[in-house]
Amino acid sequence: MRAITGLGNPGNEYADTRHNAGWMLLDLLRQRGRILERREKELVELEKLKLGPDAVWLMRPKTYMNGSGEGVLQACRSLQIEARDVLVAYDDIDLPLGQIRLRRAGGAGGHRGLESVIAELGTPQIPRLRIGVRGETRGRDTAGYVLAPFEAGEREAIEVAVARSADAVRMMLRRGIGAAMNTYNKKPEPPSPEGSDEE
Helix, strand or coil, rough: CCCCEEEECCCCHHEHHHHHHHHHHHHHHHHEEEEEEEEECCCEEEEEEEEEEEEEEEECCCHHHHHHHHHHHHHHHHCCCCHHEEEEEEEEEECCCCCCCECCCCCCCCCCCHHHHHHHHCCCCCCEEEEEEEEECCCCHHHHHHHCCHHHHHHHHHHHHCCCCCCCHHHHHHHHHHHHHHCCCCCCCCCCCCCCCCC
């Protein structure tokens, strides 16, 4: 893996919405690492990140969710990176809030941002990291739901999911996607209740 792209929408009004889970991951990785280089392109922002012993490019498309592939394509061409070396991180309303799933390749599953990336790069052979954003109150208006902010009671769950996603990225860099899938595709253990006698 040479690069990670987080899918999302630019603008403060979208910063804390479910659709921006991929950008939340990029933000946390930046906090955990050190920026070595920045490049500003017409359709994408690029940052080379030192993450422990490893270095990886962060790609943040400016093209809004449904046009994400245009920014990713520009980044891949600029950096001379193949599709199979880019991890695409994005929100998934088919996964319960707090769960994450890594896959080596596959279809878009109805996600417009990933559809755009697959179409622009010309292959479904793109590793992806799905971040579950489906809470208990999901309604029928999918578009409105993913563009809405997380509820107050959901903040801890999404923060844990994003942190687990960042840990999965580190494992991918060190040991490959297979090891990360075996470790992080499992359901997270529920926290012990307060007042538990467990040590």
